[in-house]
Structures are given as structure tokens and as C-alpha cells.
Amino acid sequence: xxxxxxxxxxxxxxxxxxxxxxxxxxxxxxxxxxxxxxxxxxxxxxxxxxxxxxxxxxxxxxxxxxxxxxxxxxxxxxxxxxxxxxxxxxxxxxxxxxxxxxxxxxxxxxxxxxxxxxxxxxxxxxxxxxxxxxxxxxxxxxxxxxxxxxxxxxxxxxxxxxxxxxxxxxxxxxxxxxxxxxxxxxxxxxxxxxxxxxxxxxxxxxxxxxxxxxxxxxxxxxxxxxxxxxxxxxxxxxxxxxxxxxxxxxxxxxxxxxxxxxxxxxxxxxxxxxxxxxxxxxxxxxxxxxxxxxxxxxxxxxxxxxxxxxxxxxxxxxxxxxxxxxxxxxxxxxxxxxxxxxxxxxxxxxxxxxxxxxxxxx
Amino acid sequence: xxxxxxxxxxxxxxxxxxxxxxxxxxxxxxxxxxxxxxxxxxxxxxxxxxxxxxxxxxxxxxxxxxxxxxxxxxxxxxxxxxxxxxxxxxxxxxxxxxxxxxxxxxxxxxxxxxxxxxxxxxxxxxxxxxxxxxxxxxxxxxxxxxxxxxxxxxxxxxxxxxxxxxxxxxxxxxxxxxxxxxxxxxxxxxxxxxxxxxxxxxxxxxxxxxxxxxxxxxxxxxxxxxxxxxxxxxxxxxxxxxxxxxxxxxxxxxxxxxxxxxxxxxxxxxxxxxxxxxxxxxxxxxxxxxxxxxxxxxxxxxxxxxxxxxxxxxxxxxxxxxxxxxxxxxxxxxxxxxxxxxxxxxxxxxxxxxxxxxxxxx
Numbered sequence: 001x002x003x004x005x006x007x008x009x010x011x012x013x014x015x016x017x018x019x020x021x022x023x024x025x026x027x028x029x030x031x032x033x034x035x036x037x038x039x040x041x042x043x044x045x046x047x048x049x050x051x052x053x054x055x056x057x058x059x060x061x062x063x064x065x066x067x068x069x070x071x072x073x074x075x076x077x078x079x080x081x082x083x084x085x086x087x088x089x090x091x092x093x094x095x096x097x098x099x100x101x102x103x104x105x106x107x108x109x110x111x112x113x114x115x116x117x118x119x120x121x122x123x124x125x126x127x128x129x130x131x132x133x134x135x136x137x138x139x140x141x142x143x144x145x146x147x148x149x150x151x152x153x154x155x156x157x158x159x160x161x162x163x164x165x166x167x168x169x170x171x172x173x174x175x176x177x178x179x180x181x182x183x184x185x186x187x188x189x190x191x192x193x194x195x196x197x198x199x200x201x202x203x204x205x206x207x208x209x210x211x212x213x214x215x216x217x218x219x220x221x222x223x224x225x226x227x228x229x230x231x232x233x234x235x236x237x238x239x240x241x242x243x244x245x246x247x248x249x250x251x252x253x254x255x256x257x258x259x260x261x262x263x264x265x266x267x268x269x270x271x272x273x274x275x276x277x278x279x280x281x282x283x284x285x286x287x288x289x290x291x292x293x294x295x296x297x298x299x300x301x302x303x304x305x306x307x308x309x310x311x312x313x314x315x316x317x318x319x320x321x322x323x324x325x326x327x328x329x330x331x332x333x334x335x336x337x338x339x340x341x342x343x344x345x346x347x348x349x350x351x352x353x354x355x356x357x358x359x360x361x362x
Numbered sequence: 363x364x365x366x367x368x369x370x371x372x373x374x375x376x377x378x379x380x381x382x383x384x385x386x387x388x389x390x391x392x393x394x395x396x397x398x399x400x401x402x403x404x405x406x407x408x409x410x411x412x413x414x415x416x417x418x419x420x421x422x423x424x425x426x427x428x429x430x431x432x433x434x435x436x437x438x439x440x441x442x443x444x445x446x447x448x449x450x451x452x453x454x455x456x457x458x459x460x461x462x463x464x465x466x467x468x469x470x471x472x473x474x475x476x477x478x479x480x481x482x483x484x485x486x487x488x489x490x491x492x493x494x495x496x497x498x499x500x501x502x503x504x505x506x507x508x509x510x511x512x513x514x515x516x517x518x519x520x521x522x523x524x525x526x527x528x529x530x531x532x533x534x535x536x537x538x539x540x541x542x543x544x545x546x547x548x549x550x551x552x553x554x555x556x557x558x559x560x561x562x563x564x565x566x567x568x569x570x571x572x573x574x575x576x577x578x579x580x581x582x583x584x585x586x587x588x589x590x591x592x593x594x595x596x597x598x599x600x601x602x603x604x605x606x607x608x609x610x611x612x613x614x615x616x617x618x619x620x621x622x623x624x625x626x627x628x629x630x631x632x633x634x635x636x637x638x639x640x641x642x643x644x645x646x647x648x649x650x651x652x653x654x655x656x657x658x659x660x661x662x663x664x665x666x667x668x669x670x671x672x673x674x675x676x677x678x679x680x681x682x683x684x685x686x687x688x689x690x691x692x693x694x695x696x697x698x699x700x701x702x703x704x705x706x707x708x709x710x711x712x713x714x715x716x717x718x719x720x721x722x723x724x
Contacts, residue, residue, distance in 0.1 A: 088450055088480045089651040118450045119481050123652045146621065160669055162678040167668055175614075177621045185621065187614040193607075210606050219675045239608040244572050245555075246601040250608075252537075252549040252684045258665060259508070259539045259547065266653040269665040289451040290485045291628040303620060303631040306529060307522055313581045316524040322614045 007054070007341045008205060014337035015345065015362040021046050023348050024058055026357045031069040032076030037101045044100035048132035049338045052329035053188075055197035056132035059344045065098060065129070066351070073276055074098050074128045080105075083266070087117045091265055092124045096276070099130030099151070103280055107136045110284040111143050118289035123260075124280040125267035129153075134188035134326075137176030140284040141184050144293045148175040152262030152279045155271025158192050158254055159235045161247045164219035166235045167271045169278075170196050171257035176323070178287075180297035182304040186323030191254035192236040199228045204341060212241035337362070369416070370567060375707045376699035377724040383408050385710050386420055388719045393431040394438030399463045406462035410494035411700045414691035415550075417559035418494035421706045427460060427491070428713070435638055436460050436490045442467075445628070450475055452484045453627055458638070461492030461513070465642055469498045472646040473505050480651035485622075486642040487629035491515075496550035496688075499538035502646040503546050506655045510537040514624030514641045517633025520554050520616055521597045523609045526581035528597045529633045531640075532558050533619035538685070540649075542659035544666040548685030553616035554598040561590045566703060574603035699724070 021042055028038035049057030068074040078097035082090055090109055094102045106122040113120025130151045140147025153169030160167055172195070174188035190196070193213040202209065211223045214234040221237055228234075238250025260281040262270050267279035287296045307321045333339075348361045383404055390400035411419030430436040440459035444452055452471055456464045468484040475482025492513045502509025515531030522529055534557070536550035552558070555575040564571065573585045576596040583599060590596075600612025622643040624632050629641035649658045669683045695701075707723045714721050 084652060086480045086651050091652045117479070118448045119483065121481065121647070121652075146626070160672070160681055160683070162674045163669070163681045164673045164675050167665070167672075175618050177625075185617060187618060189611050189614060212607065221675075239611050240602060241607060245574065245603060245607065246551075246612075248684070249551050249601050250611075252551060255547060255665070255669075255683060256537045256549060259662065263539075263658055263661045263665070264508070264647075264649065264652045266657060266661075268661050269668070271668060272661075272664060285483070285626075287626065289448050290446060290453045290483075290626045295628060296625055299625045299628075299630050299634075300621065302634060303529070303617070303625070306631070306633060307525070307617075310522070310529075311526045312524045313526050313583075319522055319525045321522070321617060322610070 006205070007339055011341050011343070012339040013342050013345045013362055014339050016337045017046060017050060017334055019359075019361055020049065020058060020338060023352065023357070023359045023361060024062060026359060027062065027066065027351060027355075030355050030357060031066065033101065034077065037076075040104050041098060041100045044104065044131045044135045047135055047138075050330045050333045051132070051134070051326035052333070053132050053134070053326065055195055055201050057338075058348075059340060060197045060200060061129065061131065063347060068098075068128060078102065088113055088119050088121065090122045092122060094124050094127035096126055096128065098128040099278055099280060100135075102127050103130050103136055103282070104139065106280065107139045107147065107149070107282045107284065110282050111140055111145060114140075114145055114284035114286045115143065118286050119283070121281065121283040123265035125265040125277070127278050127280060128276070130278060130280050132188065133172045133174035134176065134186050134323075136282050137174050138184070138186055141176050141178035141186075143284070144178060144287050146175070146177045146285040146287060147283065148173070149280065149282045150257040150261045152258045152267065152270045152273070154273065154275045154278065155269065156275060157196055157236050158238060159215055159219045161238060161243055161251045167269075168254040168258055169270050170236070171254040171270070173253060173257060177300060178297060179300040179304055181301050182308070183324050183327035185300065185304065185321060186326065188322070189239070191239055191250050191257060193239050193241060193250070194236075196236065200231075202228045204343070212237060212245075368567070369701055369703045373703050373705070374701040375704050375724055376701055377707065378699045379408060379412060379696055381721070381723055382411065382420060382700060385714065385719070385721045385723060386424060388721060389424065389428065389713060389717075392717050392719060393428065395463065396439065402466050403460060403462045406466065406493045406497045409497055409500075412692045412695045413494070413496070413688035414695070415494050415496070415688065417557055417563050421702060422559045422562060423491065423493065425709060430460075430490060440464065449479045450481050450483065454484060454486045456486050456489035458488055458490065460490040461640055461642060462497075464489055465492050465498055465644070466501065468642065469501045469509065469511070469644045469646065472509075472644050473502055473507060476502075476507055476646035476648045477505065480648050481645070483643065483645040485627035487627040487639070489640050489642060490638070492640060492642050494550065495534045495536035496538065496548050496685075498644050499536050500546070500548055503538050503540035503548075505646070506540060506649050508537070508539045508647040508649060509645065510535070511642065511644045512619040512623045514620045514629065514632045514635070516635065516637045516640065517631065518637060519558060519598050520600060521577055521581045523600065523605055523613045529631075530616040530620055531632050532598070533616040533632070535615060535619060539662060540659060541662040541666055543663050544670070545686050545689035547662065547666065547683060548688065550684075551601070553601055553612050553619060555601050555603060555612070556598075558598065562593075564590045566705070574599060574607075
């Protein structure tokens with residue numbers, strides 16, 4: 001994550017993984033989730049915070065989820081229905097479950113199918129926010145599989161190249177593969193220039209947006225460095241930004257996501273499905289179906305070794321590959337705790353008092 | 363394709379699809395390919411030219427292929443071996459066949475497997491140039507499937523973000539899905555800022571490269587507008603360009619391609635496999651495994667309708683989606699012929715004389 005998204009040092013409160021897990025799970029249980037689901041949803045959020053992906057951890061997301069449960073927009077005890085199923089595929093209706101509650105189960109099923117058939121995929125319609133996408137393909141790599149995941153997240157944020165109206169959400173894509181000696185490759189990006197949650201983080205932190213990240217409400221690219229406007233006061237550009245700089249590539253990948261998650265699941269295009277009905281596509285590919293796992297991992301090690309030990313260009317300390325910083329950050333945060341903004345810790349303690357949950361952070 | 367890549371009007375010679383097919387096939391037959399393979403390889407090139415994707419049509423590619431056959435780098439009569447196979451997957455060693463000769467067969471097999479099992483994928487190691495990637499997923503959409511394809515194309519061109527050495531080729535990705543009333547979604551991009559072939563096109567055409575497209579041989583981004591240097595005089599940046607503008611996204615997708623095509627096929631990372639040993643991954647997904655084909659196509663129509671009829675931003679005539687221009691261009695070129703640079707037509711007629719092939723264009 002870019003430095004602009006980090007919590008300023010003077011506002012940091014370090015909280016142990018264990019404490020934030022306890023607190024988060026207590027809140028999910030209070031919202032009506034089952035023990036298993038509360039534990040699962042908590043894990044997605046805490047793994048996100050451990051990896052330094054604060055934008056998708058408890059800070060930004062948990063209070064939104066609480067609001068959505070309270071407004072009845074999320075169903076804490078969903079009756080997830082299988083609409084179609086084969087040896088390699090399934091389509092689920094999530095019954096308006098939170099995405100981080102139902103998504104991991106879908107990836108478990110994809111992994112099970114890939115274990116038996118070589119490849120497994122599940123398309124989910126009708127769910128809430130899916131959290132840090134990296135979580136899902138990371139589940140696959142633990143089984144010597146390649147995993148990938150896409151989420152169609154409404155249609156009110158991202159404008160197509162040359163377009164004046166938003167049609168897509170941030171429509172993220174994540175992909176992961178296991179190595180042997182090196183930290184796994186774990187890639188997770190929005191198809192917009194930046195994740196929407198990160199824009200909100202800049203507001204808490206007081207940093208600026210880059211030129212070419214957002215558009216006016218008429219779709220005209222904002223080419224100056226500006227403060228993040230309020231939600232509803234801007235749209236977002238696909239990654240790449242302008243056409244000359246490859247904005248059509250971000251736009252194309254956003255469309256792929258709308259097709260693979262939104263349309264293939266039967267949820268429909270994001271701009272029709274709307275804010276409350278996200279959709280997800282997860283796939284697991286058994287490496288052994290194509291090549292020996294040992295050869296695969298040794299080859300991936302060679303690539304990751306080459307990337308991470310290469311001499312950097314001027315002004316840079318090091319060359320990273322996707323997932324490397326997050327892997328190192330996880331080790332550090334498991335030891336030292338997770339640095340939350342003090343305002344987030346206050347929120348946790350406020351809700352603990354309000355709902356008589358009996359915890360106090362840090 | 364951007365205007366800078368088009369043949370200038372005064373240099374255009376229009377050739378009918380039929381004539382260029384005949385000429386190209388005659389050359390492939392002379393190189394030693396079987397009738398079936400010559401016809402197949404010709405189709406990939408001519409479909410590329412019909413779509414206006416000149417960079418991957420006969421102009422740039424055919425003379426390279428001829429050189430590679432003559433130098434013995436390509437095997438015109440390959441003994442393609444199946445190394446591993448399941449109901450949903452296969453791994454092939456292409457025996458140094460030209461990619462456009464073996465790739466379509468691999469996609470045929472993926473489609474056959476997807477027809478029976480729901481999903482089918484083939485990884486191919488040890489092949490030559492794979493041509494316009496869009497060709498492969500376009501094969502899938504004719505069967506009411508979603509198709510995608512990735513190619514690891516050596517490791518001598520693309521530098522990682524902050525990196526000083528090239529590790530990847532242009533490592534392109536293509537993805538396609540069928541609609542009902544609208545032209546299909548067909549997405550095909552290099553994970554570099556621009557396809558290497560397009561840089562060579564700018565040399566013939568005399569247009570400039572944009573800032574942030576290439577790097578020096580030390581990996582430092584060239585941030586001015588320059589003429590394209592010779593091959594060997596530059597490296598290329600991942601799409602996005604700088605880190606702030608999302609270069610890590612292009613870099614991540616390039617790595618995915620090296621994993622899915624290079625490492626999963628057993629070809630190895632591109633930087634080890636080298637210039638002559640490309641690798642490919644193709645996948646077909648049967649729509650009907652997840653949702654009714656009619657619902658899928660109707661939903662995709664709604665999305666494509668929304669995109670292509672939206673009011674454009676200032677200075678633009680129209681909003682396009684991936685594949686729309688190419689679909690329209692194909693209709694036009696099938697009627698009016700394909701506008702080649704006169705130098706390309708001269709080359710065809712030269713080789714016809716040299717090898718006594720008996721054709722004369724246009």
C-alpha cells in the first residue's frame with residue numbers, strides 16, 4: 001500500500017491480533033451470525049489488517065457492516081441456495097449474506113471440486129461486501145492450487161473510457177500461486193485507479209489524490225492533485241487513467257469482472273444489480289493437473305528470487321512482487337500488534353459499551 | 363488501435379481477404395506446413411488484419427515467421443505431445459510449432475472438454491509466436507462459452523516496477539464473451555504499456571512513443587515523447603507505467619501470465635525459457651454450467667448497450683467497449699479489402715517471385 005494510506009505515527013494504537021479477533025467476533029455474534037460464520041468473517045477482516053491492507057480491515061469495514069445489519073440490508077442467518085451444480089462448478093444465491101461470510105465457503109467448495117476434478121469454480125449472486133479479495137485465492141494456495149477471484153461491486157463508481165456515467169464498481173481481481181522457499185505470489189487490485197476504501201482512508205489521514213484518479217460527476221477526468229471529495233461527489237477512472245496511458249485496459253478488466261461475477265452468476269450487470277447486491281466468482285486450479293507441484297514451485301521460486309533480488313532503479317530500495325510486503329508485514333504485526341488509528345479503537349470501545357460486549361481495546 | 367498505428371492514407375493498398383488468404387497460405391505451404399495447419403495459421407493472421415489489428419497480422423509477422431522457419435527455429439511438422447491430461451485439462455509440448463499453428467488446436471480441445479465437463483483448459487509449452495490473442499477466446503464464444511488466453515512470451519522486454527532488468531515479454535491476456543444482439547465482448551491487451559509489435563509499426567509509420575511507455579537499458583523510465591529506438595535499445599514498462607499511476611497492476615498481471623502459461627505448462631519463467639520458447643494457457647467455460655445462456659446473453663446485451671450508447675465526455679464521439687471497433691472494422695474490410703502498406707504488398711510479391719508461388723497482390 002502507498003505511504004499516503006498509512007495511519008500517521010502519532011495516531012497509532014497497537015492492538016494484538018487476539019484482541020481484535022475477540023472484539024470483532026463479539027460484534028458479529030451480536031449482529032446475529034452463527035459461531036462459525038462470525039469466526040469466518042472475523043478471519044477475513046483480521047487477515048486483511050495483518051497484511052497491512054487496512055482499507056479492507058476492521059477500520060473501514062466493520063462499522064459499515066454493523067449499519068447494514070441494523071438496516072436489514074444484510075442477512076445474518078442466510079439460507080444459501082445452490083441454483084446449479086456440476087463436478088467443476090456451482091452457482092449460489094447467497095440470500096443477502098455478507099460476502100466475507102459466504103465467500104470463503106464458496107472457495108472451499110471450489111477447492112474441493114478442483115481436488116477431485118482438477119478445476120473448480122463457484123459463482124455467487126446476491127451478497128454483501130466481499131472484503132479483501134486476496135483472502136480467497138490465498139485459501140487455494142494452501143492446497144497447492146492456483147486461485148483467483150473477481151467481484152462485481154455495484155455500478156455507481158467507475159466510468160468507462162470516454163464515458164460520462166458510472167457503470168461499474170471498483171470490480172477487483174485477485175490471483176495467487178504458491179512457491180516453496182519464497183512468500184507466495186498474491187495479487188489483489190481494484191480495476192479502478194485506486195480502491196474506493198483507500199479514498200476514504202486519505203480523508204482520515206489527510207493526504208491528497210493523484211491526477212487522473214477520479215472524475216467529476218459528468219465523467220471528466222480530474223487532472224489535478226485534490227483532496228478526496230465526499231462519496232457521491234465524484235466518479236472513478238479505470239486503472240491506467242487516460243486512453244494513451246492504458247485506461248482501456250482497466251476498463252476492459254472491469255468489464256471482464258462484471259461478466260464473470262455479475263452476469264455469469266445471474267446477478268446481472270453491476271449497474272442494474274445495484275449497491276446491495278454484489279456478486280463473486282472464485283476459481284481453484286489444481287497445479288498437479290498440469291505439471292508436478294515440485295516443478296511448479298521450484299520454477300516460481302526462480303521467478304520470485306529474480307524479481308526480489310534485482311538491483312532497483314534510482315531512488316528505490318528494493319524490487320517487490322505482489323504479496324511480498326504483505327507477507328513481511330503479517331510476520332511483523334503478528335508480533336507487534338496491528339497499528340490502528342485511535343479513532344478506530346474508540347469506536348470499538350464505544351460499541352462494546354453500547355452493546356455490553358464486555359471488551360476494551362487495546 | 364490508436365490512430366498513430368494506422369497506415370498513412372497515401373501508402374495504403376487495398377487487398378481482398380481472399381487474395382491475402384491465398385498468398386499467405388501459399389507461403390506457409392512452401393515453409394512445409396500441412397494443408398490443415400497452413401489454413402489454420404493463415405486464418406489467425408487474416409482475422410487479425412480484418413479486425414484492424416495490423417500489428418499482429420501479415421505485415422509484421424509473416425516475414426518473421428518465414429525467417430524463423432528458414433533458420434530452423436520453428437518446426438513446420440511438429441509432433442505435438444500430450445504430457446498430462448484429465449477430463450478438464452491437458453498439458454502439451456508443442457515441439458516448437460508456430461503458436462498460431464498449435465494454439466487453435468489447443469483451444470479446440472479446451473472447448474471440447476468444456477462441452478463435456480463445464481470447464482476445459484490446455485497449457486502449451488515450447489511453441490513459437492502465438493499471434494493475435496483475441497483469436498483464441500473468440501473460438502470459445504462461437505460455442506456459447508467464455509474464453510480466455512494468456513501467453514508468456516520470453517523475458518527480454520518488460521521490467522518490473524522499480525526494477526532494472528527485463529524479466530517478462532509483453533505477456534498478453536485476452537478474454538471474450540458472447541452477447542446476443544450486440545458485437546461480442548473481445549478484450550486483448552499486452553501487460554506492457556503497448557504491444558512490442560506496435561512499437562515497430564510506429565517506425566514504419568513515423569509516429570512517436572508516449573512518455574512512460576519504455577525504459578532505458580538500465581530500467582529508468584523514459585518520460586519524454588520519443589521515436590521508437592531499435593529492438594535491443596530499450597525495455598518496456600508494465601501497463602500503468604509509474605507506481606502512482608498503477609504500474610504495479612500491469613506488473614502483477616504480467617506475473618500472472620508467466621505463472622499460468624510459463625510455469626503451469628512446465629515451460630518455466632519467461633526469462634529462463636527465452637525468446638524461442640513461448641508458452642500459452644487457454645481456457646473455455648461453458649456458460650450453461652452456471653446460468654442459462656439466454657439470460658447471460660440478454661444481461662451482456664444490457665451492459666454493452668449501456669456502454670455503447672452512453673453520452674461521451676468532451677472531445678469524444680462515442681464510447682466503445684472492447685471488441686466493438688474491431689467488429690465494425692471486420693465488416694468494412696470484408697467488403698472493401700484490407701489496407702496494407704505498399705511496402706508489405708511489395709514484400710508479398712517479392713517472395714512470390716523468389717519462391718515461384720505464382721500470385722501477385724493486390
